[in-house]
Amino acid sequence: MLAVLVAVDDLLMSVAASVVAAVAVTVVVSLAIWGTTKYVDFHQEGRQGAAVAALGVGGLGLVLTVAIIATGIVMMVAG
Amino acid sequence: MDVHLILVIVIVAALAFDYTNGFHDTANVVATSISTGAASPKAAVAFAAVLNFVGAFISIEVATTIAKDVIDPQAIAGGDSLNVVYSGLMGAIAWNLITWYFGLPSSSSHALIGGIVGAAVAAVGTGAVETAGLIGKVLVPAIVAPILAFLVAGAAIAICYQIIGKLRPGPVTRGYRYGQIVSGGLLALAHGTNDAQKTMGVITLALIADGALSPGSDPPIWVIVSAASAIALGTYSGGWRIIKTTGTKIIKMDAAQGFSAQGAGAAVIMASSHFGFPLSTTHVINGGVMGAGVAKRLSAVRWGVAGNIVGAWVLTLPAAAAIGAFTYGVTVVTGGGAVGPVAISAISLVLIAGAFVRRARMGAPAADGTGAPITEDAASLIVEGGEVMTVDGKPVTAAGIAGSPDEPGRDG
Numbered sequence: 001m002l003a004v005l006v007a008v009d010d011l012l013m014s015v016a017a018s019v020v021a022a023v024a025v026t027v028v029v030s031l032a033i034w035g036t037t038k039y040v041d042f043h044q045e046g047r048q049g050a051a052v053a054a055l056g057v058g059g060l061g062l063v064l065t066v067a068i069i070a071t072g073i074v075m076m077v078a079g
Numbered sequence: 080m081d082v083h084l085i086l087v088i089v090i091v092a093a094l095a096f097d098y099t100n101g102f103h104d105t106a107n108v109v110a111t112s113i114s115t116g117a118a119s120p121k122a123a124v125a126f127a128a129v130l131n132f133v134g135a136f137i138s139i140e141v142a143t144t145i146a147k148d149v150i151d152p153q154a155i156a157g158g159d160s161l162n163v164v165y166s167g168l169m170g171a172i173a174w175n176l177i178t179w180y181f182g183l184p185s186s187s188s189h190a191l192i193g194g195i196v197g198a199a200v201a202a203v204g205t206g207a208v209e210t211a212g213l214i215g216k217v218l219v220p221a222i223v224a225p226i227l228a229f230l231v232a233g234a235a236i237a238i239c240y241q242i243i244g245k246l247r248p249g250p251v252t253r254g255y256r257y258g259q260i261v262s263g264g265l266l267a268l269a270h271g272t273n274d275a276q277k278t279m280g281v282i283t284l285a286l287i288a289d290g291a292l293s294p295g296s297d298p299p300i301w302v303i304v305s306a307a308s309a310i311a312l313g314t315y316s317g318g319w320r321i322i323k324t325t326g327t328k329i330i331k332m333d334a335a336q337g338f339s340a341q342g343a344g345a346a347v348i349m350a351s352s353h354f355g356f357p358l359s360t361t362h363v364i365n366g367g368v369m370g371a372g373v374a375k376r377l378s379a380v381r382w383g384v385a386g387n388i389v390g391a392w393v394l395t396l397p398a399a400a401a402i403g404a405f406t407y408g409v410t411v412v413t414g415g416g417a418v419g420p421v422a423i424s425a426i427s428l429v430l431i432a433g434a435f436v437r438r439a440r441m442g443a444p445a446a447d448g449t450g451a452p453i454t455e456d457a458a459s460l461i462v463e464g465g466e467v468m469t470v471d472g473k474p475v476t477a478a479g480i481a482g483s484p485d486e487p488g489r490d491g
Contacts, residue, residue, distance in 0.1 A: 007215050007216065007354075010354040011219065011220065011223065011354075011356075013350075013354065014220070014350045014351050014353070014354045014356065015227055015350075017346070017350035017353070018227055018228075018231055018343075018346045018347040018350040018351075019227075019231055019234075019346075021346040021349075021350065022231045022232075022234075022235055022342050022343045022345075022346035023231070023234060023235060023238065025342055025346070026235040026238050026239060026338075026339060026342055027238055027242070029254075029258045029261075029338070030238060030239050030242035031242065032254070033242075033243055033246075033251055033254030034242050034243055034246065037246045037247065037250040037251060038246070040250065041247070065261070069261070069265065072349065073268075075353070076137050076138050076349060076352070076353050077138070
């Protein structure tokens with residue numbers, strides 16, 4: 001009865017979208033923070049290769065953060 | 080003439096409701112950003128106001144749900160249909176005022192839906208209620224969303240700690256503070272998207288009932304702009320009040336927790352808005368705050384306050400419905416024209432003014448100590464409330480962070 005009244009598909013899609021969006025943004029922002037912090041640490045330790053790699057991870061995290069948020073907003077506006 | 084006068088009263092009352100919604104919810108939207116030092120109070124409030132305005136333009140799915148899927152507009156169409164919408168609004172406003180006065184946490188959104196359903200049932204019986212819409216799009220999401228925000232925020236903070244656990248705390252805190260500018264902005268955007276649309280939906284319902292719009296119409300642009308403006312103004316005004324009174328007690332969270340709570344709340348509200356679910360944004364944000372708090376330490380959550388929120392949630396729909404039905408009865412007794420709404424509005428304004436004066440004389444409601452309306456501010460109570468909020472070790476005072484450019488006398 002309840003399943004008939006509730007738009008189960010919409011509800012499940014909403015739940016899935018919430019989980020994916022929040023977890024994805026958390027991961028990429030955390031990676032951005034990890035990368036930039038480790039870049040400084042590695043740089044100070046003289047490990048230039050590792051520092052560049054960490055900076056790459058940080059940069060990728062930033063780019064993905066912007067991309068995920070922009071995608072979400074565009075999807076909402078597009079309906 | 081009577082009909083148009085009632086329509087004007089309904090629109091004014093709806094926009095006033097929207098304004099108070101923004102006013103009440105400012106604390107929820109900006110609390111974590113301010114408490115973790117991610118933004119100054121002034122910047123956080125101004126940012127939230129602008130993004131609430133922008134958010135109102137993102138989607139109209141929630142407005143459509145309110146206008147079409149809670150009650151059947153054609154079932155209430157007729158002579159006193161506007162009185163039904165008016166009575167529903169008054170039910171919501173009255174319940175908000177009552178809960179504010181007594182310091183009970185409640186949801187403006189649920190009060191609005193309860194009030195309108197109650198008035199419609201009083202007018203034409205249960206046949207006016209869209210049972211599938213009410214249960215499927217309002218009641219079930221209302222239960223699922225806060226729980227989802229709780230779980231998502233808990234998962235998010237666990238991920239944060241997993242990734243950055245062994246790093247130096249200084250850069251990590253700075254990083255998540257920057258992250259909070261984004262997550263706080265998204266939360267404000269989400270809030271504007273979901274809450275402003277409820278007012279758009281009510282005004283659209285009134286316009287359909289009045290015959291100014293055909294059934295099934297989307298909100299006109301002037302409705303969207305006015306609802307967006309009202310919630311943004313309310314957010315800004317509410318924020319200033321909070322800045323003046325919040326020298327005080329707010330959530331004690333670290334920046335990663337604040338980021339996780341805001342991100343989870345924003346994701347749940349935006350996804351729900353996309354599918355047309357009119358949520359209580361307060362409950363969702365509270366769920367996120369609790370999830371981020373409990374993931375760190377179970378005792379960080381003030382479970383008594385959380386219990387009060389659940390209690391108020393159960394009470395809000397029937398109470399607002401009863402007031403909406405009673406108000407409709409009064410409009411019938413007074414002849415069904417504009418006399419009832421005009422008289423009720425005048426009496427309400429006097430009561431509201433009296434309540435504000437009395438509350439001001441009594442001092443701040445005891446429950447949170449901020450003096451701000453409690454109804455939508457419960458987020459500030461859930462996690463480790465009762466500690467003086469500090470930013471970089473400096474207490475946040477009546478007008479900002481002590482010793483910062485925001486402090487009085489320092490900004491020229």
